[in-house]
């Protein structure tokens with residue numbers, strides 16, 4: 107299974123994003139409103155400046171207290187973002203997420219951002235594919251033994 111199939115299953119949801127100058131408080135409000143765990147941080151050209159996860163906010167809250175919510179996204183985001191391409195395999199993405207200890211990955215084609223997938227999207231797609239294979243095998247066995 108390829109990343110392309112996973113992002114197609116997800117549909118054409120707009121990629122949730124913010125900018126580096128937005129406060130952590132506003133970024134947290136957006137995460138809460140959209141019921142998601144991660145925002146892509148875009149620069150003025152629409153390119154990737156970083157990624158901000160709910161974990162980044164909680165970690166900073168734990169260290170600095172509630173005052174940190176006034177800080178800009180740029181102060182806690184991860185700038186070195188690992189991306190994947192539509193033709194990458196789901197297994198390779200899962201393995202990169204697991205070894206990198208993160209649960210989100212932007213999908214890019216050249217300099218264009220075409221999606222943002224989570225480890226949950228990958229696992230859901232893999233389970234559905236396994237269920238499909240299982241049903242096909244059961245049907246083959248049933249017709250062979252009928």
Ligand code: AMP
Nearest residue numbers: 157159161184186187188208209210211
């Ligand atoms: P997550 O598990 O995705 O909520 O994020 C855990 C940590 O990894 C946070 O510090 C994120 O900023 C960072 N992170 C999330 N996704 C990526 C990514 N694709 N590349 C690099 N770092 C990431």
